[in-house]
Amino acid sequence: MQNFEFHNPTKIVFGANTVAKLAKLVPETARVLILFGGASAEKTGTLAEVRAALGGRVVQEFGGIEPNPSYETLMGAVAKVRAEKLDFLLAVGGGSVIDGTKFVAAAALYDGEPWEIAQSGGAKVKQALPFGAVLTLPATGSEMNNGAVVTLKATHAKLPFRSALLFPKFSVLDPSKTFTLPAKQIANGLVDAFVHTVEQYLTYPVQALAQDRFAEGLLQTLVEIAPQALAAPDDYDTRANLMWTATLALNGLIGAGVPQDWATHMIGHELTALYDIDHARTLAIVLPALLNVQRDTKRAKLLQYGERVWGIAKDxxxxxxxxxxxxxxxxxxxxxxxxxxxxxxxxxxxEAVEAVLAQLAEHGMTSLGEHRDIDLARSRVILEAAL
Amino acid sequence: MQNFEFHNPTKIVFGANTVAKLAKLVPETARVLILFGGASAEKTGTLAEVRAALGGRVVQEFGGIEPNPSYETLMGAVAKVRAEKLDFLLAVGGGSVIDGTKFVAAAALYDGEPWEIAQSGGAKVKQALPFGAVLTLPATGSEMNNGAVVTLKATHAKLPFRSALLFPKFSVLDPSKTFTLPAKQIANGLVDAFVHTVEQYLTYPVQALAQDRFAEGLLQTLVEIAPQALAAPDDYDTRANLMWTATLALNGLIGAGVPQDWATHMIGHELTALYDIDHARTLAIVLPALLNVQRDTKRAKLLQYGERVWGIAKDxxxxxxxxxxxxxxxxxxxxxxxxxxxxxxxxxxxEAVEAVLAQLAEHGMTSLGEHRDIDLARSRVILEAAL
Structure with a gap:
């Protein structure tokens, strides 16, 4: 097992009818900005529930945060926070809204051009506003980690950043909030959580037995629930399992003490930035090709994965x-x-292969994977295998 | 899945040669009390490492905390903290030292008779000193949770308590610190972690799929490593797996959203209080008998456990x-x-059956188990099945 540090101070409030608990979770004296995405937060009644729970506080709202949230949009929220002297952010939505809120939390207190936050991978974050989340879309795990991804539309740059200051103070996870999601979003969530798990698991063995079992357990769970998650939108227990599994897939736990391979994400981000393909779908394009190309260095874990997750017996x-x-x-x-x-x-x-390779070069993504052996030539092999 | 809240802010620093990190983990201006157990902390050199890492701070020491730490002993540490105006506690040892440190952390700031902390189950804790831990004995999970057990020697009362204020700020887990432990302590740790996991898992199904997989993964890991953990004291990876698995067995994660059954612990505590049997050994006495007596209400999970952990196939x-x-x-x-x-x-x-039943009655332990159906009559059946 590798040495590691694990610290995840986010409080999770999980279950049906938990949005009302915001009344106690958000400080009574807070001046709050609610951040959300499209019209669904209003239509489903979730925003109304949130407003009711926050009664008595100064509350402003900022909607319109898009999937793959952009710097250009988020700077509008930063301006509002500064102008209105708001001091607590509340994300209501999925991973894009929560990621965007993390950017706003850091950018609002940043001295300088906030895009530097993304360019530095988060290293330049020295302070951040406190924030919480009400999760409505299980997928990214952003509700219980300190990472985020933002896009600069001007240059099609989609960059990840993280900081110990960017854990949500709390996240409210009510599985019934997912009942109204389109099937496409549930499918995306299943794949996103699956690939997050794989990228912390399918590398090489380091005798991290519990981490392996946990990762395999999450993968087995996703495979087990997928049909019902798609077929029965209002099956509470299935949606609860999807929601909690997606959170556990990227809260730092299964990645503690093991090598990690985020090459699929890095290549996938370029596909999203260039062609606006849903994040999870880019992962589904890249991962199978990558596993095939990297089959020798990943062999031991691929065999273990096959046996334990898919029942592919040794004989x-x-x-x-x-x-x-x-x-x-x-x-x-x-x-x-x-x-x-x-x-x-x-x-x-x-043409997409060439365009992605150009972007990877532009962003310095020239030594990806757990062995740093995925250079541009190997990314080409992977992308061409994914044609 | 049941509704739940999960919040575990303890920072884990895991790996070889990590004790030196105390230099950054403990505040520079802290007035520190190091708490430890017997002579082994000195003999193994761990205390010397700790002292060196804390260089520059005011540091006092309090040794002699016994297994199943007693109120009588711990009040000596409370007196020292108060007299010397110490403001940070550092436990160096196993679960007993960490549990004792939690009591001291709460008792030092308690207005009134500190035994009330235990009598109230922790409800009366309104403030506590900050504390960290250097774990030398994997078993109880106290290094990453907010619970503890203390014993009042005068009345043979062994009582658990917990409080949101009693999470360690950090715990340093260096598996090589376990190399010098007697085999008996390793065996105890394996059984303690196993039973902690079982008590959060072997109840009745609530469609908590990831929690079940995680619990099964911990049990499989303990079974897998046990022979080597006993045979090869200096096998780092095996000891690392034991240490991290024991922590994960009782940090709140596998118990989130599921029913729990702590009857084995409650009955076991009385055996320790009366006869000074090692905690883990009392669990090994009670659990098999309890599972047999409760086989009908636990049937579905017992079958799942048999199949997934022990390979007992349906056919x-x-x-x-x-x-x-x-x-x-x-x-x-x-x-x-x-x-x-x-x-x-x-x-x-x-005679032990009668004595334990009398103590259970004395401590109000008359409705134990996930269905609260283990009354004194059923505890008698369990204990007589364990003769």
Whole structure:
């Protein structure tokens, strides 16, 4: 096991009818900015519940945070926080709204050009406003971690950042808030949580037995619940399992003490920035191709994954056959929830390979993966395998 | 899944050579009391490492905290904290030292008779000194939770308490600190962590899929590492897995959103208080008997446990045969690490049954278990089954 530090101070309030608990979670004297995305937060009644719970406080609102939240949009919220002297942020939405809120929390107190926060990967964050979240879309795990991704529309740059100052103080997770989500968003959430788990698990063995079991347990759970999560929008327990599993997939726990491989995310981010493909769908394009290209360095874990998650027994074939079967099962899982796993499924071809490679070069993404061996040449092999 | 709140702000610093990090973890202006147990902390050199890391601070020491720490002993530390105006506690040891430190942290600032802290289950704790821990004995999980148990020697009362104010600020977990532990302590740690996990898992199904997988993963890990943990004291990775697994077994995570059954602990505590049997050994006596007596209300989870942890396949027998096999495997695991699982193994007989029942009555432990259906009559059946 590798040495590690683990510290996750976010308080989780999980369950049905928990939005009302905001009344106690948000300080009574707070001057609050509620941040949200599109019209659904209003239509579903969630915003009304939030407003009611915050009764008695100064409350302003900032809507219109888009998927893959942009610097350009978020700076509007920063201006509002500064002008109105607001001191507590409350994200109401999914990972994009929470990520955007993290940027606003840091940017509002930042001396200088706030884009530097993203450019520095978060290293330049020295203070941040406190914030909480009401999660309505299970997928990214942003509700219980200190990371975020923002996009500079002007240059199609989608950059991740993190800071110990950017954990939510609390997150309210009410699974019934997911009942009204379109099936497409649930499918995205299943794939996003699956790939988050894989990127902290499918590397090389370091004798981290509990971390492996936890990761496998999350993957098994996602596979188990996927059909019902799509078929029965108001099945509370299934949605509760999706919500909690997606949170656990990226709260730092399964990644503590193990190598990590975020190459799929880094390549996927470029696809989103260039072509506006949903984040989870870019992961579904890249991961199966990447696993195939990296099959030698990942062999031991691919075999373990195949056996424990997919039941591909040791005596079922040669090592390469079992690796093939594990990758095929992964691709099959993504396809089974309606998500295409090749660039061609998104009407993209060789021109996209070239464009993504140019962006990876531009962003310095030239040594990705747990061994830092995915250079631009290997990213090309991966992308061409994903055509 | 049941509604839950989860909040665990303890920072974990895990790995080889991490004690030196105390230099940054403990505030520079702190007036520190180091609390420890017997002579081993000095002999192994751990105390010297701790002192060196704290250089420059006011540091006092309080040794002699016994296993199952007593109010009588701990009040000596409380007096020292008050007399010397110390403001930060550092536990160096295992669960008993950390539990004792939690009591001192609350008692030093308590207005009134500090035993009320234990009598109130922690409800009366309104403030506490900050404290950290250097863990040297993996077992209880106290290093990453807010609970503790203290004993009033005068009346043989062993009482648990907890408070949101009693999380360690940090815990340093260096697996190499366990190399010098006697095999008996490692065996105790394996059983303690195993039973902690079981008490949050073997109840009734509530569709908490990830929690179940996590619990099963911890149990599988303990079973997998036990032989090597005993045979090879200086196998770093094995000890690292034991240490992290024991922490995860009782940090609130696997118990979030599920029913819990702490009857084994409550009955076991009386055996320790009366006969000074190691905590883990009391659990090994009670649990197999309790599972057998409660087999009907626990049936679904016992079958799942048998299948997933012990490989007892659905087609291997009738339900009762598979439940029998799961309980036998549990007992066999405890015996395999050298821990007797019957009262007779500790030279105790019917007189102990009567004495424990009297203590349970005295302490109001008359409705234990996840269904509150373990009254004194059922505790008698359990204890007599453990003869």
């Amino acid at each position: 079922s074939g040669s090592e390469d056959e079992r690796v093939d079967a594990a990758i095929a099962a992964t691709r099959g899982f993504f396809e089974s929830v309606g998500i295409a796993t090749r660039l061609s499924g998104y009407q993209l071809g060789q | 291997s027998g009738s339900e009762d045969e598979r439940v029998d096999a799961a309980i036998a495997a549990t007992r066999g695991f405890f015996e395999s690490v050298g821990i007797a699982t019957r009262l007779s193994g500790y030279q105790l007989g019917q």
